[in-house]
Amino acid sequence: MVKSTFRALCITLALGGALYTTGLSAAESPSETQATQVSSPQEGQxxxxxxxxxxxxxxxxxxxxxxxxxxxxxxxxxxxxxxxxxxxxxxxxxxxxxxxxxxxxxx
The missing domain is CATH 1.10.150.280 (AF1531-like domain)
Known part of the structure; x- marks a missing residue:
């Protein structure tokens, strides 16, 4: 019982970590786009x-x-x-x- 609970906990942590790093990669993309937009202010004027x-x-x-x-x-x-x-x-x-x-x- 303890072994199966521990295994489930490890799998949950591993999947959570994978989702967290994927979320960080997705979160970085808009800031890169935003930096590009800021560098050319006359385009949207x-x-x-x-x-x-x-x-x-x-x-x-x-x-x-x-x-x-x-x-x-x-x-x-x-x-x-x-x-x-x-x-x-x-x-x-x-x-x-x-x-x-x-x-x-x-x-």
């Missing part, structure tokens, strides 16, 4: 002077289609943006939203 409302809504965190349409309307009414911080002039877009998306935007 969208131009606030050229993008459509749909493109802005898809690219920006916390911006839905309604706010994206407000950005496009502001751009059409006042001309192209000269600074990303000008987004703060649009109702419903504040400092936090602009800061959160600053890496995703370009002029």
């Amino acid at each position: 969208v131009s606030i002077n050229q993008a459509s409302a749909e493109q802005l809504a898809a690219a920006m965190n916390g911006i839905g289609l309604k706010k994206a349409q407000a950005i496009v309307s502001y751009r059409e009414q006042y001309g192209p943006f000269t600074a990303i911080d000008q987004l703060k002039e649009i109702p419903g877009i504040g400092n936090a939203l602009v800061e959160r998306n600053s890496g995703r935007l370009k002029l």
